[in-house]
Amino acid sequence: MALKSKEIRVRMAPSPTGLLHFGNARTALFNYLFTKHSGGKLILRIEDTDIERSDKAFEKDIIDNLKWLGIIWDEGPFLQSERTSIYIKYLDKLVKDGLAYYCFCTQEELEGKKQEQMSRGVPAKYNGKCHNLSEEEIKKYLSQGKPSVIRFKIPEKKVSFNDIIRGKIEFESSLLGDFVIAKDLSTPLYNFALVVDDFEMKISHVIRGEDHIPNTPKQILLQEALNLPQPKYGHLPLILGPDKSKLSKRHGTQSIAEYRKQGYLAESVINFMAFLGWNPGTEKEIFSMDSLIKEFSLEKVQKSGAIFNIQRLDYLNGFYIRQKSIDELTELCQPYLPASPAGGPKIDKQKLQQIIAMHKERLKKLSEIKELTDFFFKQPQYSKELLRWKKADDEQIKQSLDILEKLLFKIKRWDKAEIENVLMVEAEQTGDRGILLWPFRVALSGKKASAGPFEIAEALGKEETLIRIKQAKELIL
RNA sequence: GGUCCCAUCGUCUAAUGGUUAGGACGCCACGCUUUCAAUGUGGCAACCGGGGUUCGACUCCCCGUGGGACCGCCA
Numbered sequence: 001m002a003l004k005s006k007e008i009r010v011r012m013a014p015s016p017t018g019l020l021h022f023g024n025a026r027t028a029l030f031n032y033l034f035t036k037h038s039g040g041k042l043i044l045r046i047e048d049t050d051i052e053r054s055d056k057a058f059e060k061d062i063i064d065n066l067k068w069l070g071i072i073w074d075e076g077p078f079l080q081s082e083r084t085s086i087y088i089k090y091l092d093k094l095v096k097d098g099l100a101y102y103c104f105c106t107q108e109e110l111e112g113k114k115q116e117q118m119s120r121g122v123p124a125k126y127n128g129k130c131h132n133l134s135e136e137e138i139k140k141y142l143s144q145g146k147p148s149v150i151r152f153k154i155p156e157k158k159v160s161f162n163d164i165i166r167g168k169i170e171f172e173s174s175l176l177g178d179f180v181i182a183k184d185l186s187t188p189l190y191n192f193a194l195v196v197d198d199f200e201m202k203i204s205h206v207i208r209g210e211d212h213i214p215n216t217p218k219q220i221l222l223q224e225a226l227n228l229p230q231p232k233y234g235h236l237p238l239i240l241g242p243d244k245s246k247l248s249k250r251h252g253t254q255s256i257a258e259y260r261k262q263g264y265l266a267e268s269v270i271n272f273m274a275f276l277g278w279n280p281g282t283e284k285e286i287f288s289m290d291s292l293i294k295e296f297s298l299e300k301v302q303k304s305g306a307i308f309n310i311q312r313l314d315y316l317n318g319f320y321i322r323q324k325s326i327d328e329l330t331e332l333c334q335p336y337l338p339a340s341p342a343g344g345p346k347i348d349k350q351k352l353q354q355i356i357a358m359h360k361e362r363l364k365k366l367s368e369i370k371e372l373t374d375f376f377f378k379q380p381q382y383s384k385e386l387l388r389w390k391k392a393d394d395e396q397i398k399q400s401l402d403i404l405e406k407l408l409f410k411i412k413r414w415d416k417a418e419i420e421n422v423l424m425v426e427a428e429q430t431g432d433r434g435i436l437l438w439p440f441r442v443a444l445s446g447k448k449a450s451a452g453p454f455e456i457a458e459a460l461g462k463e464e465t466l467i468r469i470k471q472a473k474e475l476i477l
Numbered sequence: 478g479g480u481c482c483c484a485u486c487g488u489c490u491a492a493u494g495g496u497u498a499g500g501a502c503g504c505c506a507c508g509c510u511u512u513c514a515a516u517g518u519g520g521c522a523a524c525c526g527g528g529g530u531u532c533g534a535c536u537c538c539c540c541g542u543g544g545g546a547c548c549g550c551c552a
Contacts, residue, residue: 014552017552047552048552111549118479119478123548125479171481180549183550189550190552209546211552214546214548237483240545279491282491283501285489285501302489304483305544305545305546306488307488307489309488309489309503311502315501361514433510433511434512438512448512450512450514
């Protein structure tokens, strides 16, 4: 049965049994892009039928991070746990119609069967043992309180659907086995609740991970039994770990929250995720959410899985950081910096912006700002050897520091251009600028790699700069 | 084991029967530079294999092979 309405209605249906991770988030993004591109409505549905594993904290994490990413829905969030009365009607009908039945098999019994089937090389599926139970037997077992579940009676037929991304996919339903659709009359399970909800919410397109392909025939059969329309399906390729298996916890933390905490920008994560399985067909690689919406189409989605490549995310994040204004970037870096300098020079807002500005293009993620700029907030600690430029001896280093001290002391207008002017004249005369400039930079930063010494000196201020030169001299003695 | 899905540089990918197989990340070299970045230039690097179809296959078909997903009273 085809959907009557032309309206495009799409759902994101995460289950709150874990944090929002790259897999979920990418699926959510593609749902969002598809919906917005086609002017449809996006519905957020929380699939929390499993009360054991569902957690409000996860639900909150998913919602918060979806918002942070800029993936905004039009309706919901709807919680399946609050919709049981709706499912019950449909479940009831199915049982009354004889299309679903009680099963009293124990889990041990079932597990043994499955192992046996697999070792025999036949499809692992339920054998339909309880399908032939009589009314009396069922009543008896039920009144005895014997544990039971409700299974859907699979009709034997070919089930096929036309996947938007993959084309025709066909299954033989006899290989499926009667699956469990509810624990009891008031506790529906995933496959059942989903089919009812997709109908109730008038979902036109189901866009989800490839791992759901095997669920699709089950859901189609359920739709047919309930006489419900069939939405269109599109199965996205999986995001893979370095070992090419489905991305999961064993590949390390993949939660969006964790990346966010490390200082990845939402725009980088979005741009990155979009290209995991999709590309515009042009050589353009930098996309904002708006331009993604404009150019996205499911037809251009890849069929094969994409390995999660952190280096690319880092590159993108560095790129987006460099696009930020100093104002904005300073704001973003603030949480990663010490609240107040411990023993170092006073740092006001303008100074802070100066410091951020000189590290802008060295940043791959915001959290790195701490390590990069720590010497502004406290006296640097370093070994004497670090002051040595190439094969300079102690005497040479001392001489350089003396010259620096003398020249810097005389500077009236303390800004980086003036400092550079004064020092470069001297540095050029030595024939190797490093003789003067390397110890200068190390004395100020205590690092073997840092931003340029002139801008550091300017930000540090004349007094602090001279203090640090003196400290370097003490080290060399 | 069964079912299903997939297959271009290390990675993400372009190519829709005719290209020196293109771009990006990463890597290497060089330039700029006191260092590290950023940046510029250049380089290395791929059509899984075998059969067809065709004047011509990365592109279409078949068979292998390889990888993956699923086979829950999870979603």
